[in-house]
Amino acid sequence: MKTLTDQLAQYAAYHRDSRNIATHLIGIPMIVLAVSVLLARLGLETGGLTLNAAQAVALVTGLYYLRLDARLGVLMCALLGLAVAFGSWVAAMTATVWALVGFGGFVVGWIIQFVGHAWEGRKPAFVDDLMGLVIGPLFVACEVLFMLQLRLGLRDAIEDRVGPARHRGRAGAH
Secondary structure (H helix, E strand, O other): OOOHHHHHHHHHOOOOEHHHHHHHHHHHHHHHHHHHHHHOOOEEEEOOEEEEHHHHHHHHHHHHHHHHOHHHHHHHHHHHHHHHHHHHHHHOOOHHHHHHHHHHHHHHHHHHHHHHHHHHOOOOHHHOOOOHHHHHHHHHHHHHHHHOOOOHHHHHHHHHHHOOOEOOOOOOOO
16 A cells, blocks of 8 residues: 555656645536535445445545545544535535535635646546545645644655756746
8 A cells, every 4th residue: 555655656646736736626626526515425324324425535534644644644534524514514405515615625626626636737647546535634634734733744755756846927936
């Protein structure tokens, strides 16, 4: 199994333009929430317990994050739990609201992502490796942690492999 640094460096290689990273900070949470909304209406009831698809996907994904890194895994499990709670809340609303939030958020989130990749000049990571769909939310969480000056050793290890992000749009920036 690839290490945390392996996974994040591979993903980061597709995301070195700061504008692309910024679009991911918006688009990926939108997509995660939208998928949680859409999957929350698919469920099974057994023995009085109901498990919906959003919970199942979050459980499997959370376990993977925990295996990569315990501290980040706990953070990601908490964030996934919030996404599942939001998805369940919206799924209990009318079908129209559910569809607008779920499908609308999904489409808008991906449009934002593709704008970022147009700036990057590179295709999304998941095109070459479907694990990019799982690593994307972790990448976003790590980018926020890096902005907060946390987990800088991890940031440095990633940048040792793929270089720092390029800051675009400012005078003198490359």
